[in-house]
Structure formats: C-alpha cells, structure tokens
Amino acid sequence: METDTPVTTLGDLPMQRPQLAVGETQRRARFFNSGNAFNLKLPEVPAQVFGPGKAAQDGVSREIHCDQADAMEMPGPATTPLMLARYLYLAEGEPWRLACLATGVVLYVIEGEGACDCGGEDWGWGPGDIMLLPGDAKASLCASAGGAVLWAVSNEPQFAFEHARPAGPPIAAVHYPAAEIETQLALIDGIPADEQTSGAALIFASEAHAERRNLLPSLTLSLNTLSPGGRQRAHRHNSAAITLILQGENCHSLIDGIRHDWRLGTTMVTPPGALHSHHNDGGRKALFLIVQDGGLHYHARSMGFRFGEG
Numbered sequence: 407m408e409t410d411t412p413v414t415t416l417g418d419l420p421m422q423r424p425q426l427a428v429g430e431t432q433r434r435a436r437f438f439n440s441g442n443a444f445n446l447k448l449p450e451v452p453a454q455v456f457g458p459g460k461a462a463q464d465g466v467s468r469e470i471h472c473d474q475a476d477a478m479e480m481p482g483p484a485t486t487p488l489m490l491a492r493y494l495y496l497a498e499g500e501p502w503r504l505a506c507l508a509t510g511v512v513l514y515v516i517e518g519e520g521a522c523d524c525g526g527e528d529w530g531w532g533p534g535d536i537m538l539l540p541g542d543a544k545a546s547l548c549a550s551a552g553g554a555v556l557w558a559v560s561n562e563p564q565f566a567f568e569h570a571r572p573a574g575p576p577i578a579a580v581h582y583p584a585a586e587i588e589t590q591l592a593l594i595d596g597i598p599a600d601e602q603t604s605g606a607a608l609i610f611a612s613e614a615h616a617e618r619r620n621l622l623p624s625l626t627l628s629l630n631t632l633s634p635g636g637r638q639r640a641h642r643h644n645s646a647a648i649t650l651i652l653q654g655e656n657c658h659s660l661i662d663g664i665r666h667d668w669r670l671g672t673t674m675v676t677p678p679g680a681l682h683s684h685h686n687d688g689g690r691k692a693l694f695l696i697v698q699d700g701g702l703h704y705h706a707r708s709m710g711f712r713f714g715e716g
Contacts, residue, residue, distance in 0.1 A: 415441055416440060416441025416442065417441035417442050418441075418442075419439060419442055420442070421436055421442075422436070422437040423437075449477060449479050450478075451478060451486050451487065451677035452474055452477050452478075453664065453666070453674075453680060454474060454675045455666055455672055455674050455675070456472040456491070456675075457669070457671070457672050457673075458555065458671045458673075465497045465498070467494075467500050468494075468495050469492045469494050469495070469558075470492060470493045470495070471485075471490060471491075471492045472485045472491040472492060472648075472673050473485065473490075474675070480563065481566070482562075482563065483562070484562075484563040484566075485559075485563075485648055486563070486646035486648065486675060486677075486678075486699065487567070487646070488561055488564040488699045489559055489561055489562075489563060489697065489699055490559065490560055490561075490563055491557070491558070491648045491673050491697070492557075493516075493558075494513075494547075494555070494557075495554075496520065496548070496553055496554045497549065497553050498549055498550065498551055498552060499550075500548070500549070501523075501546045501548045503543055503545070503546045504541070504543070504545045505541075506541045506560055506562050507541065507565050507566070507572075508560035508561050508562045508564075508565060508572070509540075509541060509560075509561055509565075509572050509577060509622050509623065509624065509625075510538055510540050510561075510577045510622050510625075511539050511545075511559070511560040512538055512558065512621070512622075512627055512697055513536065513537045513556050513557065514556065515531055515532060515533050515534060515537075515554065515556050516554075516555040516556060516557055516671060517555045518532075518533070518553055518554025518555060519531065519533070519549070519550045520549040520550050520554050521548050521550075522537065522545060522547050522548075522579075523548075524539055524544060524545040524546075525545070527579055531583075532583075532584065534587065535584050536581075536587065536610065536627075536695075537579070537580070538580040538582075538612060539579050540576035540577045540579065541560055541572070542572065557650050557673070557695075559625070559697040561622070561624050561625055561699070564624060564699070564702075577612075577614065578612070580612045580613075580621065582610060587629065591631070594606055595631075606631050607628040607629060607631065608628065608629040608631075609626070609627070610627040610629070615701075618704065620700075620701045620704075622701060623705070624699055625697055625699060625700070625701055626697070626698045626699075627695070627696070628696050628698075629652075629693065629695050630684070630692075630693070630694050630695075630696055631693055632685075632691065632692040632694075633692075634686055634689045634691065635686060635687070636685075636686045637684070637685050638684040638685075639713055640660070640681055640713065640714050641681070641682070641711065641714060642681045642682065642710075642712060643678075643679075643698075643703070643710055643712075644678050644679055644708055644710040645678060645698040645702075646676065646678045646699055647675070647676040647697070648674075648675055648697045648698075649673065649695065650673055650694065650695040650696075651669065651670055651671065651672050652670070652694055652695055653690065653691065653692060653693035653694075654668055654670075654688060654691075654692030654693065655688030655690050656686070656688035657685060657686045657687065658687075659676075659684045660683050660685070661676055661677070661680050662682070668694075681714045
C-alpha cells in the first residue's frame with residue numbers, strides 16, 4: 407500500500423501500483439477506488455471574450471488562436487476542451503493550406519474575397535460566406551486584392567485529447583454563400599417561436615449529416631437572430647458555445663450573471679452548463695454565429711438543454 411499517512415476513508419488512499427506484477431503489461435496497471443476516483447476537479451472553462459486584433463499589415467498570412475489552454479491546463483491550443491477558434495489573416499495572393507488534425511473546419515468570411523481549392527473542387531468566396539472544409543490539408547485558401555480575414559472553428563482539441571486521427575474518407579466540403587444565407591433567413595423572419603424554442607436561428611447542416619441536423623458529427627452551427635428590443639430567454643446546456651458577434655447595437659449577453667457587452671467581430675465563449683441570455687437594446691436586428699460541440703452531446707443523450715431564470 408503506497409501511503410505514509412493515516413487512512414481513515416477510501417478517499418485518503420493514493421493511486422496504487424501493482425503489488426504482484428509479472429511483466430511489463432501487468433506493471434502498467436494503476437488502481438483507484440470509489441473514494442478517490444470520481445468527481446475530478448478540473449479547471450473550469452472561462453467565459454472569455456477574444457478580439458480579432460488588427461489584420462496583418464506586413465503582407466504575411468498568419469493565424470491567431472483564441473487560446474485558453476493555460477487556464478484549462480490543457481497541453482495544446484484550445485478555446486474550450488473540445489473546440490479551437492482562430493482568426494485567419496490571409497495576405498493577397500498567398501495560398502494558405504488549412505492543415506489541422508480535425509474532422510473539419512467551419513469558416514466565416516469576415517472581410518475580403520478569395521478562392522478555395524479543395525480536393526479538385528474550387529469556388530470563390532466573399533464577405534458573409536460560410537464554408538465547411540476537411541481538416542486534412544487538402545484545402546487551400548487564397549485571398550484576392552487587399553487580403554482577407556476569416557474566422558475558423560475546428561474540433562482539434564477533441565482529437566488531441568484522444569491522441570487520435572480522423573478515420574475514414576475526409577468530409578465533403580460545403581459552401582454556404584452569403585446570398586443563400588440571406589434567403590434562408592428571410593424564410594424564418596417574422597415567424598414566431600413557441601415557448602420551447604430558444605430564439606429564431608438558422609441551423610446549418612450538410613448532406614452527409616442532415617439526419618442529425620449537423621454539419622459535422624460533433625459540431626453544430628447556428629446563425630442566431632434577435633429583434634430590436636428583444637431578449638433571448640435564459641437557458642443552459644451541457645455543450646460549450648463559441649460565438650462570433652456579427653451585427654447589433656447596444657447588445658449584451660449575461661453569462662452566469664456577468665454582463666458581456668458585444669463588440670462586432672469578437673469571439674465570446676459560453677462555458678458548458680452556464681446560465682446565459684442575450685439582449686438587444688438597440689434598434690437593429692442582432693446576428694451572432696454560434697459553434698457548439700453539440701453533436702457529441704446529442705449523440706451521448708447528454709445535451710441537458712433547459713430554461714432558467716436570469
């Protein structure tokens with residue numbers, strides 16, 4: 407027994423190593439018990455806000471992570487335990503290969519225009535467009551005159567946690583042009599939501615994952631709206647949320663009672679389980695893009711969505 411201190415409860419026991427080990431496979435075993443193995447106290451996910459910074463002026467492409475790895479005691483870049491958000495600054499005419507160990511990457515074009523080449527498929531993109539690209543280095547982005555700024559979210563930390571690699575064929579790229587997004591928003595504009603619906607939002611899916619209403623197995627994407635003077639009812643869910651503020655004046659969010667005033671182009675992190683609500687005190691419709699690790703929670707039947715006071 408590996409302890410020099412008095413043991414009065416199971417929780418007092420430290421981790422145990424094998425006492426009768428024969429060979430390396432037995433030596434690698436470790437033992438805990440019902441008193442010291444459960445209710446691990448891990449660092450919480452901070453409710454943080456990240457600014458986009460300034461676009462590169464030196465003609466060099468770069469990416470800036472919305473990184474909370476140190477606060478969460480994680481080994482690599484992460485915005486939440488399973489997701490990583492970043493800003494991409496693309497210099498004019500300099501191809502940027504999107505290589506990351508992830509199922510896929512969700513991108514939103516903040517400003518600028520360019521082209522994408524992905525496994526033999528190519529298309530042009532511009533402000534307000536959304537793209538889903540595989541995370542296997544088969545996609546490259548090239549900005550036109552003046553460069554471009556994009557926002558991207560992937561599930562890289564999910565694979566880093568398992569030391570895993572995506573299996574099977576790469577996901578198929580999907581392009582959601584800004585004009586199509588506006589058309590789809592118009593279809594739901596003005597249709598009232600019932601008491602069990604958390605605001606009016608456009609949910610993005612892909613052909614491969616339409617049955618689950620997802621664009622990736624683990625990630626969900628929604629473009630939420632909030633009318634002038636509107637308030638999204640306070641709620642909580644077990645998925646973490648990463649939000650990009652797109653449009654709105656005099657808007658704010660309350661996350662576990664703390665007010666976060668909106669600034670266009672910023673990234674806001676809502677921790678899993680946090681009670682949160684969104685408020686539009688201005689005279690213009692608010693728009694905010696939200697990526698969640700909701701696909702995993704839906705699959706595990708652990709989303710835990712519920713309304714609350716606040």
